[in-house]
Amino acid sequence: MNRRVKGIVWGVILVILALYPWLFGIYFTNVIVTCAIFALFAVSYNLLLGYTGLFSFGHAMFFGAGGYATALALTHIEGCPLLVALLFGFLGAVALALLLSPIVARLAHSAFAMLHLAFSMLMYTLALKLRGITGGEDGIGGFPIPPFRIPGVVSVDMTDPLNFYYFAMAVLGGSLWVAWFLTKTPFGQIIVSVRDNAKRVDYMGFKVPQTKAIIYTLSCGFAGIAGSIYAMFQDLISAASFGIAQSFAPIVMTMVGGVISFFGPIWGAVIFAVIEELTTRYTERVQLVEGLILIIVILFFPGGFIHLAAIVKGKWLGFIRGQWFGSIKGKWFGKQ
Amino acid sequence: MNILETKGLYHDFNRLEVLFDVNLKVKEGERHAIIGPNGAGKTTLFNVITGTYAPSRGGVFFKGDEVTGAKPHRMVRLGMGRSFQITSTFNRLTAFQNIRMGVLSRRGIRFNFFRKVDKMGDITRETDEILKRINLYGERDLPASALSYGKHRSLEISMALATDPDMVMLDEPTAGMSKDETHYAVELIRRLTEGKTAVIIEHDMDVVFSLADHITVLHLGTILASGPPDKIRKNKAVKDAYLGEMEG
Numbered sequence: 001m002n003r004r005v006k007g008i009v010w011g012v013i014l015v016i017l018a019l020y021p022w023l024f025g026i027y028f029t030n031v032i033v034t035c036a037i038f039a040l041f042a043v044s045y046n047l048l049l050g051y052t053g054l055f056s057f058g059h060a061m062f063f064g065a066g067g068y069a070t071a072l073a074l075t076h077i078e079g080c081p082l083l084v085a086l087l088f089g090f091l092g093a094v095a096l097a098l099l100l101s102p103i104v105a106r107l108a109h110s111a112f113a114m115l116h117l118a119f120s121m122l123m124y125t126l127a128l129k130l131r132g133i134t135g136g137e138d139g140i141g142g143f144p145i146p147p148f149r150i151p152g153v154v155s156v157d158m159t160d161p162l163n164f165y166y167f168a169m170a171v172l173g174g175s176l177w178v179a180w181f182l183t184k185t186p187f188g189q190i191i192v193s194v195r196d197n198a199k200r201v202d203y204m205g206f207k208v209p210q211t212k213a214i215i216y217t218l219s220c221g222f223a224g225i226a227g228s229i230y231a232m233f234q235d236l237i238s239a240a241s242f243g244i245a246q247s248f249a250p251i252v253m254t255m256v257g258g259v260i261s262f263f264g265p266i267w268g269a270v271i272f273a274v275i276e277e278l279t280t281r282y283t284e285r286v287q288l289v290e291g292l293i294l295i296i297v298i299l300f301f302p303g304g305f306i307h308l309a310a311i312v313k314g315k316w317l318g319f320i321r322g323q324w325f326g327s328i329k330g331k332w333f334g335k336q
Numbered sequence: 337m338n339i340l341e342t343k344g345l346y347h348d349f350n351r352l353e354v355l356f357d358v359n360l361k362v363k364e365g366e367r368h369a370i371i372g373p374n375g376a377g378k379t380t381l382f383n384v385i386t387g388t389y390a391p392s393r394g395g396v397f398f399k400g401d402e403v404t405g406a407k408p409h410r411m412v413r414l415g416m417g418r419s420f421q422i423t424s425t426f427n428r429l430t431a432f433q434n435i436r437m438g439v440l441s442r443r444g445i446r447f448n449f450f451r452k453v454d455k456m457g458d459i460t461r462e463t464d465e466i467l468k469r470i471n472l473y474g475e476r477d478l479p480a481s482a483l484s485y486g487k488h489r490s491l492e493i494s495m496a497l498a499t500d501p502d503m504v505m506l507d508e509p510t511a512g513m514s515k516d517e518t519h520y521a522v523e524l525i526r527r528l529t530e531g532k533t534a535v536i537i538e539h540d541m542d543v544v545f546s547l548a549d550h551i552t553v554l555h556l557g558t559i560l561a562s563g564p565p566d567k568i569r570k571n572k573a574v575k576d577a578y579l580g581e582m583e584g
Binding site for chain 1: 386407408409412413418420424425426427428429433436437438440441442445446447448449450451452453454456495496499
């Protein structure tokens with residue numbers, strides 16, 4: 001795609017998103033906010049898995065940390081502004097990541113994965129047991145959602161779902177853009193090199209643990225933003241957001257969407273939102289359907305949706321150019 | 337002047353002594369070959385010098401400063417490059433991206449979050465120049481894993497040189513190559529190490545005698561002999577331990 005086509009595609013997507021609430025109503029507007037939250041969560045996860053080769057079973061703890069930090073800020077700080085609450089969410093996750101990074105940045109493979117499982121279970125238990133702070137099983141809910149205010153200029157009521165939609169999409173979209181840009185920088189080049197061959201990165205003059213610690217912290221920060229928006233969107237955060245299911249959501253979305261591409265996890269989030277929307281009309285066994293799809297993807301399309309799309313596109317282009325037909329002819333009738 | 341010197345270097349793996357009082361001296365600007373039978377400790381010596389692990393005793397001196405136990409990235413920044421016996425590239429990255437890592441490293445571009453790397457024209461130009469010099473420009477956008485064996489080895493060697501080191505350590509650069517590929521690799525190494533110091537582990541005696549200005553023979557973890565090629569060829573101890581075994 002050249003620059004112009006890309007510009008047009010993104011323009012169309014922006015216009016559709018801007019008009020979306022009017023076109024599809026408030027129910028589907030809420031669906032897409034949830035979807036966008038998980039898209040950012042999955043993309044933040046893929047910065048570790050797809051880009052740096054770090055497999056984690058506990059990414060939810062940063063989502064949860066972001067959510068709790070925002071919820072606590074809004075509950076306890078009188079008149080806490082919206083963006084400050086968001087900042088608390090981001091910093092909450094970053095603080096947790098900085099705390100863990102001296103340990104985890106020297107690990108890889110299963111040790112990295114399992115340690116995250118352990119830490120996230122610890123966070124889950126803490127969220128349940130520290131009732132005074134976290135509200136135990138009930139979580140923290142019913143905190144005030146402040147308006148988006150630039151003093152003297154504008155004040156927008158965020159309890160209105162329509163306004164919140166634009167706020168959430170701006171924050172999530174902006175975060176996705178920053179994450180995407182990050183993968184294009186020299187630093188983004190270094191992290192994929194760490195994925196391919198960490199030893200050689202060291203022998204090219206780069207510090208591997210420091211590189212890992214930085215991308216880890218940034219990834220967790222993005223997860224924290226997703227968690228923060230989620231808490232404000234639901235006006236509730238509970239221990240479940242530290243749970244295993246929450247940790248597996250980005251893994252599954254990334255796998256199904258495609259680990260090889262930046263946009264794979266976004267597609268994964270969209271695919272799961274659609275599946276959930278469709279299956280809940282017929283059955284409550286959403287996970288059954290999702291599980292089946294995951295099995296099919298792993299068995300037949302290990303590159304995920306993005307990979308499948310590339311194959312289909314290649315076939316289609318080949319078909320248009322007659323190559324596909326030619327190859328079929330060759331296969332069936334022998335080469336002339 | 338000696339650019340690299342090891343003084344009384346010992347290394348053991350769980351008390352199995354692999355290096356035993358190694359005193360290696362590499363002069364600036366020479367091509368120094370290290371030869372020796374399998375298990376002589378050549379790669380271990382490389383690993384200890386380049387920082388894979390610290391020696392159990394003794395010291396490593398690079399450009400006159402003690403660097404014993406310094407990590408690989410530090411050695412690279414001090415001006416020492418290294419290639420590997422078993423090809424060790426970034427396999428999913430393109431040949432271009434592999435070499436670019438070296439160029440970025442040399443320019444100290446590490447934690448840059450504000451510019452797109454593809455838009456850095458001077459980096460791209462410099463990388464392309466290197467690719468042309470090593471005859472890989474035609475394979476510029478192929479992933480490293482898709483290169484032929486010989487080209488993949490060339491990439492491996494060139495990555496060590498892309499950081500523009502003052503001294504480069506090549507661990508069996510021609511390992512597994514065909515006669516033609518070896519011949520080509522020797523020319524490549526000769527060209528790329530022009531004006532630099534090179535330390536080369538090599539099994540192929542033709543390569544050793546055509547490239548090296550100085551040869552050190554390692555045997556059972558210690559230096560058996562060290563000197564110019566002619567002297568080594570005539571050395572009786574070396575003949576008995578190593579060359580003789582190969583020639584007859």
